[in-house]
Amino acid sequence: MLLQVDLLHLKPTSTALTYxxxxxxxxxWDIHAGNxxxxxxxxxxxxxxxxxxxxxxxxxxxxxxxxxxxxxGGDLTIEHANTPSIKLKDTTDPDLEVRIRAANSYGYxxxxxxxxxxxxxxxxxxxxVNTAIFYPNSFQTNTMIRIHDEDTPGVLDIKRKNxxxxxxxxxxxxxxxFIAQDTVDVTTETDIARIIVEADGDYSSTSKKSRY
Numbered sequence: 596m597l598l599q600v601d602l603l604h605l606k607p608t609s610t611a612l613t614y615x616x617x618x619x620x621x622x623x624w625d626i627h628a629g630n631x632x633x634x635x636x637x638x639x640x641x642x643x644x645x646x647x648x649x650x651x652x653x654x655x656x657x658x659x660x661x662x663x664x665x666x667x668g669g670d671l672t673i674e675h676a677n678t679p680s681i682k683l684k685d686t687t688d689p690d691l692e693v694r695i696r697a698a699n700s701y702g703y704x705x706x707x708x709x710x711x712x713x714x715x716x717x718x719x720x721x722x723x724v725n726t727a728i729f730y731p732n733s734f735q736t737n738t739m740i741r742i743h744d745e746d747t748p749g750v751l752d753i754k755r756k757n758x759x760x761x762x763x764x765x766x767x768x769x770x771x772x773f774i775a776q777d778t779v780d781v782t783t784e785t786d787i788a789r790i791i792v793e794a795d796g797d798y799s800s801t802s803k804k805s806r807y
Contacts, residue, residue, distance in 0.1 A: 762798040767791055
């Protein structure tokens with residue numbers, strides 16, 4: 596904040612920084628009031644309007660710095676019209692970047708969106724327990740999955756979408772695999788049972804028979 600003032604009665608100590616033959620930048624420190632002033636000095640008639648810089652003698656101690664971090668005591672809001680985001684980057688080779696951002700009607704939580712780090716995953720931990728892990732092509736939960744709604748039935752949709760043609764007889768529509776593993780005999784994940792729903796004939800607009 597700059598305030599125009601008259602320094603004629605203050606008689607501050609000052610220094611002038613000449614940048615051409617006509618003008619100079621003059622700084623002044625008022626030792627009585629503890630204020631800093633500046634003006635553009637006309638070297639011809641030694642005139643110029645002083646402006647005071649509002650200074651605080653208190654050094655803040657609750658700031659967040661790029662070098663040392665810090666803690667916010669209140670809410671943090673990032674608001675603008677160009678996809679506001681928060682980026683977390685681990686520079687251990689290879690770099691891993693996690694970003695939270697908002698764009699239009701979408702919210703994004705991205706892990707390694709540039710695919711620079713192999714075997715990336717998103718892990719959720721609640722109360723010290725690894726609750727769920729998101730992989731690029733699968734999702735794993737270490738607890739039960741519960742689908743709950745009020746006044747309407749809970750729904751689990753398993754979908755197949757063919758992008759190159761019709762769904763044909765015998766093609767799987769969806770399946771549920773039951774997998775077992777132990778530390779003695781079945782030491783790797785092994786399918787021990789499966790429920791499959793498959794097309795019972797080629798699908799058409801009037802025929803969508805299925806079997807399991």
